Amino acid sequence: MQQAVGGSEAVVTTLGPSPMLRCEGLRKRYGDRLAVDGVTFSIAEGECYGLLGPNGAGKTTTISMLCGLAVPDEGDITVDGFEGGTLEAKAAVGYVPQDLALYPDLSAVENLTFFGQLYRLSGKELQTRIGETLELVGLADRGKDRIGTYSGGMKRRANMAAGLLHRPKLLVLDEPTVGVDPQSRNAILETVGKLGIAVLYTTHYMEEAFKLCDRIGIIDDGHLIAEGTADALIGDHGGRDKVHLSCDGADLDELAAACRELENIHDVHEVDGNLELSTDHGPAVLSAVVAVATRHGVDLTGVEVRSPNLEDVFLSLTGKELRD
Amino acid sequence: MIRVIALNELRRRLRDRSVLIGCLAAPLLMAAVLGISFAGAASTVAVRVGVSGASPALMAAAEQASQLPHGVTVVAMPSQAAVKAAVAGGTLDGGVAVLPGQMQLSSLLVPIVDPGASHTPGFDVVTRGTSQLGQEYAESMAAGISSVLYADKVPHHVTAHPATVAITTQSVGHGGKVNLNFFAPNIAVVFLFIGSGLGMRSLLMERSAGTLARITAAPLRPTQIVLGKLLAIFVTGLVTIFVIWAVTTFAFGANWGDPLGVLLMCVGATVAMCGIGVFLTSLAKTEQQAFGITMLVGLFLALLGGNLLPSGSLPDVFQVLALGTPNGWALVGFGRLDQLGEPASSVIGPFFVLLAIALVTGGLALTRVRKMVEP
Ligand SMILES: Nc1ncnc2c1ncn2[C@@H]1O[C@H](COP(=O)(O)OP(=O)(O)OP(=O)(O)O)[C@@H](O)[C@H]1O
Ligand SMILES: [Mg+2]
Numbered sequence: 084m085q086q087a088v089g090g091s092e093a094v095v096t097t098l099g100p101s102p103m104l105r106c107e108g109l110r111k112r113y114g115d116r117l118a119v120d121g122v123t124f125s126i127a128e129g130e131c132y133g134l135l136g137p138n139g140a141g142k143t144t145t146i147s148m149l150c151g152l153a154v155p156d157e158g159d160i161t162v163d164g165f166e167g168g169t170l171e172a173k174a175a176v177g178y179v180p181q182d183l184a185l186y187p188d189l190s191a192v193e194n195l196t197f198f199g200q201l202y203r204l205s206g207k208e209l210q211t212r213i214g215e216t217l218e219l220v221g222l223a224d225r226g227k228d229r230i231g232t233y234s235g236g237m238k239r240r241a242n243m244a245a246g247l248l249h250r251p252k253l254l255v256l257d258e259p260t261v262g263v264d265p266q267s268r269n270a271i272l273e274t275v276g277k278l279g280i281a282v283l284y285t286t287h288y289m290e291e292a293f294k295l296c297d298r299i300g301i302i303d304d305g306h307l308i309a310e311g312t313a314d315a316l317i318g319d320h321g322g323r324d325k326v327h328l329s330c331d332g333a334d335l336d337e338l339a340a341a342c343r344e345l346e347n348i349h350d351v352h353e354v355d356g357n358l359e360l361s362t363d364h365g366p367a368v369l370s371a372v373v374a375v376a377t378r379h380g381v382d383l384t385g386v387e388v389r390s391p392n393l394e395d396v397f398l399s400l401t402g403k404e405l406r407d
Numbered sequence: 408m409i410r411v412i413a414l415n416e417l418r419r420r421l422r423d424r425s426v427l428i429g430c431l432a433a434p435l436l437m438a439a440v441l442g443i444s445f446a447g448a449a450s451t452v453a454v455r456v457g458v459s460g461a462s463p464a465l466m467a468a469a470e471q472a473s474q475l476p477h478g479v480t481v482v483a484m485p486s487q488a489a490v491k492a493a494v495a496g497g498t499l500d501g502g503v504a505v506l507p508g509q510m511q512l513s514s515l516l517v518p519i520v521d522p523g524a525s526h527t528p529g530f531d532v533v534t535r536g537t538s539q540l541g542q543e544y545a546e547s548m549a550a551g552i553s554s555v556l557y558a559d560k561v562p563h564h565v566t567a568h569p570a571t572v573a574i575t576t577q578s579v580g581h582g583g584k585v586n587l588n589f590f591a592p593n594i595a596v597v598f599l600f601i602g603s604g605l606g607m608r609s610l611l612m613e614r615s616a617g618t619l620a621r622i623t624a625a626p627l628r629p630t631q632i633v634l635g636k637l638l639a640i641f642v643t644g645l646v647t648i649f650v651i652w653a654v655t656t657f658a659f660g661a662n663w664g665d666p667l668g669v670l671l672m673c674v675g676a677t678v679a680m681c682g683i684g685v686f687l688t689s690l691a692k693t694e695q696q697a698f699g700i701t702m703l704v705g706l707f708l709a710l711l712g713g714n715l716l717p718s719g720s721l722p723d724v725f726q727v728l729a730l731g732t733p734n735g736w737a738l739v740g741f742g743r744l745d746q747l748g749e750p751a752s753s754v755i756g757p758f759f760v761l762l763a764i765a766l767v768t769g770g771l772a773l774t775r776v777r778k779m780v781e782p
């Protein structure tokens with residue numbers, strides 16, 4: 084499933100014959116900074132694809148090119164079979180920008196009316212869609228209020244409504260949950276979860292990508308450095324489970340040596356006066372580890388098992404923390 | 408699509424009070440202030456003008472011909488000396504001594520064509536430096552008398568009625584005589600520029616707010632977006648000038664002249680001022696710059712074009728410079744209608760000049776603004 088990015092034959096194995104979105108070798112330069120450098124990925128119909136990366140990784144730049152807001156210096160984009168940037172491609176995309184892009188002086192309904200008209204919706208159909216979409220994002224009762232009077236989370240939801248109104252085949256969400264309260268955040272995630280259309284979701288919250296996305300691409304410094312399902316990425320790059328033993332003032336050397344003797348323990352090292360063990364399956368070794376500690380008269384004040392996550396994947400791939 | 412963009416822009420303008428103030432409230436206020444001050448000057452200030460050497464019949468005809476406003480009283484004086492004494496003494500605000508012996512048919516036209524020329528053969532317009540209105544109405548009386556005399560001396564089929572000769576009682580470009588008819592369209596022209604600058608500023612604000620990018624992501628061509636925005640700016644401008652026209656006319660009794668001509672000039676002035684306004688502000692990189700350009704260039708063009716001070720009161724070189732500005736051409740066109748009372752056909756020239764200015768600056772503006780919208 085998971086593959087190193089760059090091998091284009093690997094991409095083909097993951098995708099159906101006609102993906103909703105296909106980007107190949109995207110490159111974008113701003114001055115002498117390569118914001119996006121050779122990004123290739125595809126999204127199948129109905130698939131939720133997460134683009135996970137830190138600040139400045141090139142997520143927004145990639146999205147701008149997909150939505151026809153920026154012209155790639157190199158590379159090809161196809162949306163629903165149409166060349167990126169054409170009116171047909173634009174019509175197929177629902178773009179939800181990172182920053183609020185609605186008119187604060189107008190109400191949600193007025194904003195949606197305008198954006199709906201831009202996508203050639205009108206009359207009764209437009210009115211129905213506006214009602215449905217506001218319902219979907221949980222703003223049905225605030226539709227008549229000006230966007231300027233909304234809370235931050237409500238603004239984000241309204242922003243998303245503007246991208247969903249014309250029922251796009253591909254929804255592009257640029258960090259829709261940044262700076263959003265947990266309630267709105269859940270509402271947004273829930274909405275995206277039940278859409279069933281192709282979604283490109285950028286975020287630097289690994290939990291979101293993990294929960295929401297069928298596949299995840301990890302982007303850093305303009306490069307897509309890995310791609311696959313969350314499980315595959317973690318399996319391949321996340322490393323092993325960690326068992327953390329807090330042991331106050333004990334003789335660690337002796338305990339460490341004893342732990343190394345245990346089966347399925349790959350590595351033992353000291354961290355700040357405590358021990359950390361690497362293992363393939365943390366819970367399985369736990370009882371043996373505790374028994375060894377007891378035998379050596381070490382008083383364990385805490386035991387913690389931690390499975391690897393996407394954060395570890397990023398760390399192992401780049402040597403950097405995802406969030407700085 | 409262009410209509411959708413334009414309507415959205417207009418709706419937002421109506422909501423956004425700052426633009427509403429710049430495009431409607433401020434010019435209206437200006438029109439009201441001007442209206443009250445000029446309308447008031449004519450009705451409340453009493454001006455006495457003395458005339459010597461003219462028969463009562465001639466005086467009555469001249470009074471009618473020179474269309475003096477209410478509040479101006481014309482009194483008969485026994486002699487040139489008496490006129491001079493009364494004006495100097497302050498019992499009269501101005502006076503005209505008619506000197507029939509020195510009068511020639513050819514020179515009779517001088518006071519009509521050039522009311523500022525006070526010592527013409529046959530007339531001595533007596534003024535006191537401190538009474539601007541006295542001088543103005545004395546000159547008007549001189550023009551009125553000469554037009555009546557002239558009408559008497561030429562065959563009647565040429566000048567059917569004395570009043571048709573003496574159409575101008577106050578004139579642009581001579582001695583700084585100004586009135587509401589002059590100021591109302593000129594102020595409107597200045598606000599057209601400011602309004603279009605504010606429109607562009609709103610576009611720059613949309614760019615920094617991200618809504619412009621959001622619109623660009625929708626399936627429409629950059630040209631449609633730009634034309635929609637420009638259409639909104641044009642409509643706002645047209646509404647501005649029409650409102651000023653209506654308010655000064657109906658509330659303050661101004662007369663802009665032949666309505667068809669005014670209509671033509673309103674459209675011409677609006678396209679030209681919008682073209683140049685949008686082009687100049689499109690050179691700005693930020694909203695603040697756009698605002699600065701709007702105010703500074705707007706004022707500069709207004710001064711140069713003679714919208715604020717009649718260019719006639721400035722050296723001749725300014726009158727030439729004025730014709731390098733759309734403001735100057737608007738002034739020429741509106742002046743022909745409201746000051747000279749000429750028919751609509753007289754503004755076709757200025758209208759086409761304004762149209763040409765609009766085409767050039769509008770074309771440049773279009774390409775500049777397209778750059779803002781294109782990916
Ligand atoms: N219009 C621009 N002009 C110049 N440089 C730009 C521009 N847009 C982006 N960049 C640069 O390109 C790089 C990638 O930026 P981008 O906005 O795509 O990052 P991002 O992954 O979306 O980050 P974030 O999570 O902070 O939104 C950054 O170094 C940024 O400074
Ligand atoms: Mg971004």
